[in-house]
Amino acid sequence: NAGVTQTPKFRVLKTGQSMTLLCAQDMNHEYMYWYRQDPGMGLRLIHYSVGEGTTAKGEVPDGYNVSRLKKQNFLLGLESAAPSQTSVYFCASSYWRGSGANVLTFGAGSRLTVL
Amino acid sequence: AQTVTQSQPEMSVQEAETVTLSCTYDTSENNYYLFWYKQPPSRQMILVIRQEAYKQQNATENRFSVNFQKAAKSFSLKISDSQLGDTAMYFCAFVTNPGGYQLTFGKGTKLSVIP
Numbered sequence: 001n002a003g004v005t006q007t008p009k010f011r012v013l014k015t016g017q018s019m020t021l022l023c024a025q026d027m028n029h030e031y032m033y034w035y036r037q038d039p040g041m042g043l044r045l046i047h048y049s050v051g052e053g054t055t056a057k058g059e060v061p062d063g064y065n066v067s068r069l070k071k072q073n074f075l076l077g078l079e080s081a082a083p084s085q086t087s088v089y090f091c092a093s094s095y096w097r098g099s100g101a102n103v104l105t106f107g108a109g110s111r112l113t114v115l
Numbered sequence: 116a117q118t119v120t121q122s123q124p125e126m127s128v129q130e131a132e133t134v135t136l137s138c139t140y141d142t143s144e145n146n147y148y149l150f151w152y153k154q155p156p157s158r159q160m161i162l163v164i165r166q167e168a169y170k171q172q173n174a175t176e177n178r179f180s181v182n183f184q185k186a187a188k189s190f191s192l193k194i195s196d197s198q199l200g201d202t203a204m205y206f207c208a209f210v211t212n213p214g215g216y217q218l219t220f221g222k223g224t225k226l227s228v229i230p
Contacts, residue, residue: 031216040124042206042220050216058217090160102148102210104218106160 002026006091006107013081013114021076021110023091030096032074033058033104034066036087043090049074050096081114088112117142119209121221128197129229135182136192136224138207147211149183149190150218155203163205166190194226202228 004025013019023032031050035043045058047066055066063085065077074093078085088111092104118141128134140149151163166174166183173181178195194201207221 033218040222042222043218044220045217048216056216088158092160102218103150103162103165104152104160109158 004091004093004105004107006089006110008110009108010111011113013078013112015082015114017081018077018079019081019112020078021089021091021112023074023076023093023107025072025074025091025093025105027093027105028071029093029105030071031094032068033092033094034064034074034076035090035092036060037090037109038087046076046089078112081112083114086112086114117144117209117211117219119207119219119221121205121207121224123224124222125225125227127227127229128194130197130199132197133193133195134197134226136194136205136207136226138190138192138221140188140190140207140209140219142188142209142211144211147209149181150208150210151179151181151190151192152206152208152220153201153203154206154223155200160206164192197228199228199230202226 033048034046049068052071091107147168149166153161182191204223208218210218
């Protein structure tokens with residue numbers, strides 16, 4: 001099993017450009033998440049989804065949009081990139097109940113630089 | 116709002132020695148999960164250990180164990196027989212259960228294991 005796969009792993013954008021980060025999981029997890037990691041800040045939740053067709057805002061949602069059209073995929077979009085969005089982005093997924101509930105499986109991260 | 120505090124930004128330990136990483140949290144909930152995640156230089160987030168708040172017994176995973184003090188809202192991680200591969204950022208995280216979607220992460224402790 002591949003687990004959680006994020007693409008691309010690296011990207012450089014100019015201010016105002018748009019892009020989409022793709023997250024795919026093959027574990028049949030119900031929940032999916034997008035976090036950003038900045039130095040000294042830990043991980044902060046951007047958006048999350050509790051099932052296909054549903055999304056919700058996390059702690060730092062401004063400037064991002066998400067979609068979950070299929071259970072295995074969770075897309076993170078930046079419509080007009082800003083330098084403040086320079087960060088490492090992590091996708092994660094988990095079951096919603098049982099012994100695996102809330103145990104996140106993370107992707108390898110995507111480093112985004114906005115010039 | 117729930118908060119997670121890791122008061123030690125950086126720590127070091129000699130190989131084969133024992134080290135304890137501190138974590139405190141704040142919540143009004145009675146039922147929740149606590150986690151320690153490890154992030155080595157490869158950037159991959161890896162679950163180290165999980166503790167359910169209703170269990171009084173401290174969780175252990177091989178060389179990793181926790182000291183869970185519910186009344187004090189403290190959740191420290193002890194690493195025994197430290198190895199060079201333990202060099203990483205360690206994040207404490209918290210989620211309410213049932214129904215919790217949003218893990219709250221601390222800002223991390225950078226652990227260096229010295230040969």
